[in-house]
Amino acid sequence: MPAKEVRSDVLPRIHCITHFGSYDDEAIAVLEAVVRQGVDAVQVRAKSLSDRQIVAFTRILVDRLAGTSVRIIVNDRVDLALAAGADGVHLGRDDVPVAAARRLAPLGFLVGGTCRNADQAREAKAQGADYVGVGPVYPTTTKSGLPNPIGLETLRDAARVLPAIAISGINAERVPEVMAAGAYGVAVASAICRSPQPAIAARGLVDAIALA
Numbered sequence: 386m387p388a389k390e391v392r393s394d395v396l397p398r399i400h401c402i403t404h405f406g407s408y409d410d411e412a413i414a415v416l417e418a419v420v421r422q423g424v425d426a427v428q429v430r431a432k433s434l435s436d437r438q439i440v441a442f443t444r445i446l447v448d449r450l451a452g453t454s455v456r457i458i459v460n461d462r463v464d465l466a467l468a469a470g471a472d473g474v475h476l477g478r479d480d481v482p483v484a485a486a487r488r489l490a491p492l493g494f495l496v497g498g499t500c501r502n503a504d505q506a507r508e509a510k511a512q513g514a515d516y517v518g519v520g521p522v523y524p525t526t527t528k529s530g531l532p533n534p535i536g537l538e539t540l541r542d543a544a545r546v547l548p549a550i551a552i553s554g555i556n557a558e559r560v561p562e563v564m565a566a567g568a569y570g571v572a573v574a575s576a577i578c579r580s581p582q583p584a585i586a587a588r589g590l591v592d593a594i595a596l597a
C-alpha cells in the first residue's frame with residue numbers, strides 16, 4: 386500500500402458513509418466518483434462485513450484514493466482503522482472511548498465521536514475528539530433504533546462545543562438549515578450511496594456546503 390501523497394490538515398466537511406448492498410468493485414468505483422466531486426471524507430460503515438473484510442475493503446479504498454486529500458475513516462473500530470492505514474475512526478457511545486482511541490492514534494489521525502446533545506459533546510471534547518457526529522437531526526430509514534430527531538437547537542448547542550457533523554436524513558436541500566444551525570459539515574449515507582446517480586448527488590452536497 387503506497388503512502389498517501391496528500392494529507393489535508395483541514396477537517397473534512399462532507400462525510401460519505403458507506404451504505405451498499407455489497408462491498409465490491411462497484412462500491413469502490415462509486416466512492417472514487419463521489420470523491421472526484423469534492424466529498425472530503427469517506428466513512429467505512431459496513432456492519433455486514435467481517436473484521437477481515439472491513440480491513441481489506443478499507444485498504445483498497447486507501448490505495449485507490451491515494452493522491453487525493455480525502456480522509457478515510459472507519460466506523461466503530463480503531464484497531465481496524467489502524468490496520469487498514471485509514472486516516473481516522475468514528476466511535477459510537479458503546480465503542481472504545483475516544484480517549485482510548487486517542488492514545489493509540491498517530492499524529493493527525495482523526496477521532497470522531499457520536500453525540501446526541503451538548504453534554505456528550507463536552508465529554509467527547511474532554512477526551513480529545515476532533516469532531517462530533519451530531520444526530521439524528523432528521524428521521525432516517527438507513528438505521529433503526531435511533532432516538533427521536535434531536536432538532537436544530539440541540540445541534541446548535543453541540544456545535545458550540547466542537548466542530549459538529551450533522552447526521553441523519555441529510556440531503557442537499559437540508560444543508561442550508563443545518564449549516565445555519567452551526568454545523569461544521571454533514572454525514573450522508575443514503576442520499577449519496579442509494580442515489581441512482583451518486584456523483585451528481587455528491588456534487589449537489591458539495592455545492593450546497595460551498596454556498597452555506
Ligand SMILES: Cc1ncc(COP(=O)(O)OP(=O)(O)O)c(N)n1
Pocket residue numbers: 400402428430460461475476477478497498499500517518519520528550552572
Ligand atoms: C459522523 C457520524 N456521526 C454519527 C455516527 C453514528 O455512529 P455510531 O453511534 O457508532 O453508530 P453506527 O454508525 O455504528 O451505527 C456516524 N457513523 N458518523
Ligand SMILES: Cc1nc(C(=O)O)sc1CCOP(=O)(O)O
Pocket residue numbers: 402499519520521522524525526527528531552553554555572573574575576
Ligand atoms: C449511521 C447513522 N447514525 C446516525 C445517528 O444519528 O447516530 S443516523 C445514521 C444513518 C444516516 O444515514 P442517512 O444519511 O441515510 O440518513
Ligand SMILES: [Mg+2]
Pocket residue numbers: 460461475476477480
Ligand atoms: Mg459506530
